[in-house]
Amino acid sequence: MEISEHLASPQEPVPPETPPAAPAPDGVVATSSQIEVPASLIDQVIGQERAVEVIRKAAIQRRHVMMIGSPGTGKSMLAKAMAELLPKEELQDILVYPNSDDSNNPVIRTVAAGRGKQIVGAHKAEAKKKIQFRHTLLMLLLLGIAGYAIITMQLLMGLIAGAFVFMALRYTTPREEAMVPKLLVSNDAKSIAPFIDGTGSHAGALLGDVRHDPFQSGGLETPAHDRVEGGAIHRSNGGVLFIDEINTLDPHSQQNLLTALQEGEFPITGQSERSSGAMVRTEPVPCKFVMVAAGNLDAISGMHPALRSRIRGYGYEVYMAESMDDTPENRQKYVRFIAQEVKNDGKIPHFDQSAIDEIIREARRRSNRKGHLTLKLRDMGGLIRVAGDIARQENAAITTAAHVITAKKTARSIEDQVSDEITRHLREYEMTVVEGTRVGRVNGLAVTGSDAGSVLPIMAEVTPAQGASGTVIATGMLKEIAQESIKNVSAILKKFTGKDVRNIDIHIQFIGTYMGVEGDSASVSVATAVVSAIEGIPVRQDLAMTGSLSVRGDVLPVGGVTYKIEAAAKAGIKTVLIPRMNVGDVLIEERFKPMVTIIPVDNIEDVLKIALVPENTDGFLDKLRKMAIRSTAMIAEVPPVNQTLA
Numbered sequence: 196m197e198i199s200e201h202l203a204s205p206q207e208p209v210p211p212e213t214p215p216a217a218p219a220p221d222g223v224v225a226t227s228s229q230i231e232v233p234a235s236l237i238d239q240v241i242g243q244e245r246a247v248e249v250i251r252k253a254a255i256q257r258r259h260v261m262m263i264g265s266p267g268t269g270k271s272m273l274a275k276a277m278a279e280l281l282p283k284e285e286l287q288d289i290l291v292y293p294n295s296d297d298s299n300n301p302v303i304r305t306v307a308a309g310r311g312k313q314i315v316g317a318h319k320a321e322a323k324k325k326i327q328f329r330h331t332l333l334m335l336l337l338l339g340i341a342g343y344a345i346i347t348m349q350l351l352m353g354l355i356a357g358a359f360v361f362m363a364l365r366y367t368t369p370r371e372e373a374m375v376p377k378l379l380v381s382n383d384a385k386s387i388a389p390f391i392d393g394t395g396s397h398a399g400a401l402l403g404d405v406r407h408d409p410f411q412s413g414g415l416e417t418p419a420h421d422r423v424e425g426g427a428i429h430r431s432n433g434g435v436l437f438i439d440e441i442n443t444l445d446p447h448s449q450q451n452l453l454t455a456l457q458e459g460e461f462p463i464t465g466q467s468e469r470s471s472g473a474m475v476r477t478e479p480v481p482c483k484f485v486m487v488a489a490g491n492l493d494a495i496s497g498m499h500p501a502l503r504s505r506i507r508g509y510g511y512e513v514y515m516a517e518s519m520d521d522t523p524e525n526r527q528k529y530v531r532f533i534a535q536e537v538k539n540d541g542k543i544p545h546f547d548q549s550a551i552d553e554i555i556r557e558a559r560r561r562s563n564r565k566g567h568l569t570l571k572l573r574d575m576g577g578l579i580r581v582a583g584d585i586a587r588q589e590n591a592a593i594t595t596a597a598h599v600i601t602a603k604k605t606a607r608s609i610e611d612q613v614s615d616e617i618t619r620h621l622r623e624y625e626m627t628v629v630e631g632t633r634v635g636r637v638n639g640l641a642v643t644g645s646d647a648g649s650v651l652p653i654m655a656e657v658t659p660a661q662g663a664s665g666t667v668i669a670t671g672m673l674k675e676i677a678q679e680s681i682k683n684v685s686a687i688l689k690k691f692t693g694k695d696v697r698n699i700d701i702h703i704q705f706i707g708t709y710m711g712v713e714g715d716s717a718s719v720s721v722a723t724a725v726v727s728a729i730e731g732i733p734v735r736q737d738l739a740m741t742g743s744l745s746v747r748g749d750v751l752p753v754g755g756v757t758y759k760i761e762a763a764a765k766a767g768i769k770t771v772l773i774p775r776m777n778v779g780d781v782l783i784e785e786r787f788k789p790m791v792t793i794i795p796v797d798n799i800e801d802v803l804k805i806a807l808v809p810e811n812t813d814g815f816l817d818k819l820r821k822m823a824i825r826s827t828a829m830i831a832e833v834p835p836v837n838q839t840l841a
Contacts, residue, residue, distance in 0.1 A: 226593055228545040230534035236276035239535055240269055241528040242519035242570040247273070249511045253485070254280035259456070259506045261441075261488040263495065264515025267573030271392070274437040274487040278390035281485065286382035286389070286433050289480060290314060293374055293420045301420035303478040308382040318375040336360055379425045379480070380432060389434035391484075393427035396438075398448050402426045402455075403463035405475040419475045423463050428455045431484040441488040442497025449499035452486075456505055459483040518567035521559055525568055529555050532572060536579045543583025549596035554579065556782070557603065561646065563754055565779030574646075581606040603784075611647035627652060629767040632733030632808050639705075639720030640741040640763060640771070642755035648762030650739060651717060652706040655724035657699045669703040669721075684722045684744070688729065701725055716753035718744040719772075722799055723806050732807045732815070739763040740772035740802060748799040752776040757783055764790040772796050772805060 233239050240247055246262065246269070253260050254277050262270045288311025292302040306314065337357050344353020382389060393401050403426030408417045427436060438444070444452070455461040460479035488498075488506060495503070506512070519525050530551055537545050546554070555568070557578065562569040569575065582602035586594040627650055628636065639651040660666070667684065684701075703721055719742035727734045741759050743751040756777045763771050764787040773781070775795035783791075796802050809815035 226545040226547050227530065227534040227537055227551065230531050232531065232535050232538050236272060236279055239531075240272060240276065241532050241572070242525065242568070243269055243273070243516055246513045246515060249513050250277050251280060253277065253511055255282065257281065257485050259486045259488075259510030260513065261503070261506045261510070262513045262515055263490060263492060265491065265517055265571060267571040268515040268517060269570070269572060270487075270489040270515060271437060271439065274435055274489070275390050277485065277487060278388045278435040281388040281434065284388075284433060286385060287380075287481065288312075288378060288382055289380040289425065289429065289432070290376045291379045291420045291423050291477060292376045293418055298419050299475045301423055301475070301477045303379075303480050304376075305481060308385065311378045311381055312383055315376060315378050322375055333361065377421050377423065379423065380430050382433070387434075389431055390437065391427045391431035391434065392437050392439075393431075394437065394439040395443065396427055397466075398445070398451075399424070399466040400427060401444075401448055402451050402461065402466065403429055403480065405463065405465040407465075420477075422475065423477055425480070426461075426463065428452070428461060428482040428484060429463070429480050432481050434484060435487055436484040437487045437489070439489045440494065441490050441502075442494040446499060449502050453499065453502045453505055455482050455484075456486060456502075516570055518562040518564055518569050521562075521566050521568050526555055529558060529568060532575070533579060536576045537583065540580055540583065542587070543580060544586050544592060544594050546579075546582075546594045546599075547596075550582065550594045550599050553596040553599040554582075557599070560757055560782040563757065563780060578602055578606055608646050610643040613643065613647075627766055628736040629769075631736050633736055634731060634733050635724055635728035636736070637720045637724040637727070637734050637806070638736065638739035638763070638766075638768060639717045640739050640759035641717065642758055646758060648755060648758035648760070650762055650766045650768070651720070653717065653720050653724050654704045654706065655721070655728040656702045657725070657728050658702065660698050660700050667701045667703065669705070684718065684725055688722075688725060699729075701728075716741050716743055716755075718742070719750055719799065719802055723802055726803060727807060730807075730809075732809045734806055735770075735808055737768060738770040738772065738806055739766075739768045740806065742772070742774045742796070742802075744799060750774045750796050750798055750802065752780075756780050760791060760793060761787050770794060770805075772802055 237247060237250065249260060250273050252258070260277070262273065264270065286308040287305045288308055290304045290306065290311055292304060294300050294302050337360065340353055340357045340360065344350050344356070347353075398404075404424050405419070406417075406422040406424060408422055441449075451461070458479070459482065461482050462477050462479050464476040465474070486506070488494075490497075533546050533551060533554055537543055554575070558568040558575060561571065561574070578599070582599040583594050585601050585605070586598045589598075591598070627638070629638070635655045637653045637655075639653045641649050641651040643649050688701075703725065705717075720740050722744055723734060723740065726732070739759075741753055741756065743753050745751055752774045756773050757780065760771050760773070760781065760783050764783070768791065770792045772794050773796070775797050778793075778795050781793060794805060796805070804816070807815065
């Protein structure tokens with residue numbers, strides 16, 4: 196039976212239920228080993244159909260791509276897949292030669308892939324022959340001098356002459372090894388276009404650099420061309436350069452990257468002004484790569500405007516989906532994802548049907564959206580590997596649901612562990628109250644990180660206004676959205692109490708918010724605490740609540756309800772109020788179901804009716820009815836808008 200069938204009235208407690216398990220995909224498998232894993236990376240991507248389509252188009256036309264989205268949604272995998280899809284063109288090796296006219300301006304030459312090693316090998320062999328010949332000649336000359344000195348009995352003169360000849364030949368003859376070219380970029384034995392990950396590279400690693408030479412004279416210096424090092428942009432010539440968190444590159448590197456994109460070549464020079472390499476600058480080095488830039492939403496604001504304009508003008512921008520519809524077809528894709536992770540890991544056993552069902556259930560739970568499966572696949576892959584490790588530790592031939600359930604307890608995020616620790620500390624010092632009643636105190640709920648909830652005690656007090664008009668004073672490191680949500684409370688107070696808030700100061704305190712509070716999901720809790728403080732009506736402490744509050748008093752949906760409910764259950768709270776529109780998002784763990792009762796609400800009247808414990812219940816309920824009547828009357832009194840067109 197669906198949960199919604201139990202929601203006849205907001206006062207009726209709703210036992211937490213989990214939507215029925217998804218039906219097994221067509222052709223039920225005994226284990227994930229029966230699933231065929233596609234050979235190409237692009238076919239292994241799931242849930243990102245639009246991104247896959249863009250990557251296919253961009254690969255054919257050699258267009259740049261920028262992918263924006265949450266970590267773990269497949270951006271780097273798509274970039275690698277693009278390297279496989281690039282048209283098969285003749286790859287090149289890049290060589291750097293010494294310049295006899297200007298040693299600080301090495302010469303750049305390109306040859307077919309594989310030829311570079313042959314050329315360098317031939318030059319080394321020739322240099323070795325010349326060195327051996329010179330050594331032989333020097334040895335014969337020294338032997339001749341030594342023989343002459345012995346015959347003439349002039350040993351001292353012979354020793355001096357031998358040393359003079361040795362030093363003269365040592366420092367006047369050319370160094371053959373100094374004339375051997377250096378293989379800067381090698382594409383030997385590569386069957387597909389190169390894929391280079393330049394994420395987090397400093398300027399030298401990204402753009403190329405010239406090593407520092409501690410010996411710069413006396414015949415001991417390293418030739419300039421031999422100190423040249425290719426950067427990621429040069430090694431990705433003819434292939435894909437992937438840069439995640441593109442906004443972390445400094446503006447100078449982004450500007451140089453833009454130049455490389457526009458010109459298709461970029462000379463290598465020393466990146467440090469204090470290095471001797473700063474004097475060296477090669478001829479332009481080919482770097483005709485396709486760039487795939489990636490990042491979170493904040494990456495857009497941190498990008499060089501011209502660089503982004505270049506990508507938009509000559510490529511595509513893609514926003515990565517974070518979830519996909521929970522359909523039989525997509526569940527089948529998830530089964531394939533499990534098989535891919537097991538195969539790629541190579542050290543864990545395959546999953547049986549019960550383990551597959553548990554993984555899909557967790558994917559549904561982590562999506563935070565009813566009827567969806569999460570696409571944060573890196574996190575899901577971590578859960579799969581932990582479950583496989585547990586199965587292997589037990590010498591199990593197959594991974595089962597029991598292993599996955601154990602893995603969920605083991606592979607908890609840092610935020611979830613910190614939340615539990617904070618909850619224990621608050622209980623020890625009686626900062627979290629879960630029984631009895633208190634005036635002006637409400638147990639709110641919050642999300643910590645992306646997959647952990649916490650109980651958020653909120654206290655309120657009212658005092659006579661100290662200034663010309665009353666103010667709302669909120670403490671607890673509230674951020675912008677949270678501060679704005681507090682302002683909406685005054686409208687609810689006027690509506691419920693009929694009092695002029697200009698005559699009172701309202702103090703609101705968020706307890707234990709050491710890392711700050713953001714979002715508006717605590718506004719229902721704040722309104723309840725303030726109404727309790729103004730009216731002197733106690734609030735149930737075995738109850739917690741979450742929800743965004745409109746200025747009209749409607750309780751609006753919020754995110755993370757599953758994690759919030761679980762946090763309340765772990766804290767010992769028996770009842771949780773949630774927005775009615777969030778009922779379909781509730782997918783709590785089995786172990787929490789007997790511990791908590793969930794009640795959906797539509798408006799602040801429903802919340803106050805359940806949360807407050809007045810002495811005069813009839814009078815309180817009558818006041819709530821009058822509030823609803825006033826609200827309806829205000830709507831009726833609003834004059835119609837003149838919609839006559841000019």
